[in-house]
Amino acid sequence: MIRDLFSKRKKYATIPTEEAKQEVPEGLMTKCPQCKSIMYTKELRKNQMxxxxxxxxxxxxxxxxxNITLDxxxxxEFDAxxxxxxxxxxxxxxxxSAKDREKTGLNEAVITGKGTIAGMGVVIGVMDARFRMGSxxxxxxxxxxxxxxxAVEEKKPFIMFAASGGARxxxxVFSLMQMAKTSTALNRLHEAGLLFISIMTHPTTGGVSASFASLGDINLAEPKALIGFAGRRIIEQTIRQKLPDDFxxxxxxxxxxxxDQVIHRKELKQTLENILDIHQQPLINREEDGTDG
Incomplete structure (x- = not known):
């Protein structure tokens, strides 16, 4: 009986072998950094992450x-x-940079191209923070x-998803010059009477937040996305004040x-459809009248 008791304890105290550990596929589960709950990665992907x-x-x-934004x-894709x-x-x-290309399958921190949303043509840019932190x-x-x-040549709205640590x-200075360069390009879009929707995701900081990301005709963001120029600690040290927790x-x-609005990811595509639909008719009227503005 005593022998059975010890054998049971030994059974429950057994440490899994390396072979047993390897049977659990890497990336099968994901832990939420906010609530610490653990979920199947496959289910998380189905839920748009x-x-x-x-x-x-x-x-x-x-x-x-x-994939979740366009038809x-x-x-x-442009300029791949x-x-x-x-x-x-x-x-x-x-x-x-070579390691980032190998790791991500991307050549740079942004993908640009054109497509449709609910059949409406758009030009789109999507930054990817995995490549040099989206710099x-x-x-x-x-x-x-x-x-x-x-977008100007094809008379289409331009949609930009920002996710960046700032200038590279x-x-x-070549990186800093892109702030003025992209802002000037967006001014041409504005002069053509075309729509620019900027969507800021986590994080959108530094020179990106201080240039094209903040110049949308409509500026949107995902919930709790970090958006700002300088870091909290630098600002607090400069102004010698404590910043709000949600700063x-x-x-x-x-x-x-x-x-203009903070939008849940699951509602974003429908919101974009609504905005594009509202702006379609004025553009059609201008084309019929032969005017540009």
């Missing part, structure tokens, strides 16, 4: 974002082969400007007039 328990919005890849099979140079000969920049370098700026020019440090969240910015 939104936690079913607390509604936390996990990051999306650029391809996932395109199936409608996306045509553009790759950044190393204008400043910055240490390890080429090697790190804006020369290629990101160039792809953005070319996409905007496509390894390209120095630089999408909700804080909407309450202070920088955003």
């Amino acid at each position: 939104v936690c079913d328990n607390c509604q936390f919005h996990h990051r999306l890849t650029s391809s996932q974002r395109i 199936e099979g409608s996306f045509v 082969t553009m790759i950044a140079k190393d204008p400043l000969d910055f240490p390890d920049y080429k090697e790190k 804006m370098g020369s290629v990101v700026g160039e792809k953005m400007c070319r996409a905007i020019q496509h 440090m390894q390209e120095g 630089q969240t999408a909700e804080f910015l909407m309450n202070h007039g920088q955003l």
Whole structure:
């Protein structure tokens, strides 16, 4: 009897072997960083990467974002082969960029192209934080400007999903120049009387938040997205004041007039459909009248 008791304890105290551990596929489960609940990754993906328990919005890849936003099979990519140079000969920049290309399957931190939403043509740009933290370098700026020019030429609305750590440090002033470059391109879109919808996701910071991401005719954001220029600690040290707990969240910015609406991911496509539908008729009327503005 005593022997049985000890054998039972031994059974429950057994540590799984390495072989047993390997039977559980990597990435099978995902832990929510907000509520700490654990869910099947497959189910999370079906739920558009939104936690079913607390509604936390996990990051999306650029391809996932395109798939849930555009009509199936409608996306045509622009400038897919553009790759950044190393204008400043910055240490390890080429090697790190090559690793990001291998890891993500992307050539840069933004994908641009055209497609349809509910049958309505749009030009779209989607940033991907997996590539150099979505930082804006020369290629990101160039792809953005070319996409905007496509929108002008084809008289289509331009939609931009921002997800970025800001300007790309390894390209120095060349990166900072993209702020003015993209802003100027958007001014041409505005002069053509075309719609620009900016959607800020987590995170949208630095030079991106200070340039094209904040220049939308309509500025939207996902819940609790971090949006701002400088970091909280830097600002607090500069002004010598404690900032509110919700400072630089999408909700804080909407309450202070920088955003038009904070929208749940599952409602975003329908919202875009509604906005595009409202703006379709004025554009049709201008084309019939032969006017541009």
